[in-house]
Amino acid sequence: MKTLIIANWKMNPISLSEAKRIFNAIEKGAKKFNKEKEVVICPPAIYLFSLAKKQIKLGGQNTFYEDTGAFTGETSPAMLKESKCQYVIVGHSERRGYFNETDEIVNKKIKSVIAKKMTPILCVGETSKEREQGKTKEVLKRQVLAALKTVSVQKVKESGLCVAYEPIWAIGTGNACPTTEAQTIGILLQKIISQKYSRPISENMRFLYGGSVNSKNAKEFIEEAKFQGLLIGGASLKPTEFTRIIRTV
Numbered sequence: 262m263k264t265l266i267i268a269n270w271k272m273n274p275i276s277l278s279e280a281k282r283i284f285n286a287i288e289k290g291a292k293k294f295n296k297e298k299e300v301v302i303c304p305p306a307i308y309l310f311s312l313a314k315k316q317i318k319l320g321g322q323n324t325f326y327e328d329t330g331a332f333t334g335e336t337s338p339a340m341l342k343e344s345k346c347q348y349v350i351v352g353h354s355e356r357r358g359y360f361n362e363t364d365e366i367v368n369k370k371i372k373s374v375i376a377k378k379m380t381p382i383l384c385v386g387e388t389s390k391e392r393e394q395g396k397t398k399e400v401l402k403r404q405v406l407a408a409l410k411t412v413s414v415q416k417v418k419e420s421g422l423c424v425a426y427e428p429i430w431a432i433g434t435g436n437a438c439p440t441t442e443a444q445t446i447g448i449l450l451q452k453i454i455s456q457k458y459s460r461p462i463s464e465n466m467r468f469l470y471g472g473s474v475n476s477k478n479a480k481e482f483i484e485e486a487k488f489q490g491l492l493i494g495g496a497s498l499k500p501t502e503f504t505r506i507i508r509t510v
C-alpha cells in the first residue's frame with residue numbers, strides 16, 4: 262500500500278502563474294519518490310484544467326452531488342472527472358463549518374464521487390470543545406457511519422475510499438495532535454470500518470492524519486501512529502517543506 266500524501270491548497274494561491282510555479286516545484290521534488298508514495302494535489306477548482314497535463318495526480322477539494330443543473334456556483338463530480346481528478350476531499354471541516362455541510366450532504370457527496378469512479382477522501386474530526394467533553398469517539402463514529410450510510414462494501418472496495426482524521430483544533434493552528442492520541446483514533450476508525458464492513462476492508466483502507474503536519478512531525482504520524490497517509494494544508498503551499506515531508510515519510 263503506497264503512502265498517500267494529499268495537498269489541500271484551500272483557496273490559495275491567488276494567481277494561476279503562482280499555482281503553476283508551486284505545482285511544478287512539487288512535481289520536480291516528488292518525482293524520485295513516486296514508486297513508494299502517492300502524491301495528490303487538490304488546487305482550487307478553477308486551476309484544475311490548467312494543471313491537468315502534469316505528472317502529479319489531481320484531486321478536488323469539494324464537489325456538489327448532482328452532475329449538472331441549476332446549482333449556481335457549484336462544481337459537479339462529472340466536471341471534476343473531466344478535469345482529470347482522481348480524488349475528491351469530502352466533508353472537510355471548513356466545508357462543514359463555514360458552509361453548513363451536514364452528515365447527510367456528506368453522504369450524498371461520497372456517493373456521487375464513487376459513482377464517477379473517483380476516490381473520496383472522507384474527512385472527520387472533532388472540535389476542541391467536543392474533545393474536552395470527551396465526545397471525540399462518539400462524534401467520529403457518527404460522522405463516519407452517516408457519511409457511509411447505504412454505501413456498499415463493493416463500492417468502498419472499488420473506490421479505494423480513504424478516511425482522514427482531521428481534528429478541527431489541530432487544523433492550521435500549529436498544534437498537531439499528539440502521536441499517541443492520533444494512534445488511538447486511528448485504531449478507533451479502523452474498528453468502526455471493520456464493524457460496518459469487515460476486517461479485510463478496514464485493513465486495506467488508507468487512514469490519513471491531517472492537522473498542522475510539517476516536515477518535523479510528519480514521520481511520527483506514519484511510523485508511530487500508523488496512519489497510511491497525510492492530508493496537508495498550509496505546508497503543501499511551500500514546495501521545499503512539502504517535498505521534505507514527502508521524503509521523510
Ligand code: PEP
Pocket residue numbers: 269271427431432433434471472473474492493494495496
Ligand atoms: C487541512 O486543511 O486539511 C489541513 C490539515 O490544514 P493544515 O495542514 O494547515 O493544518
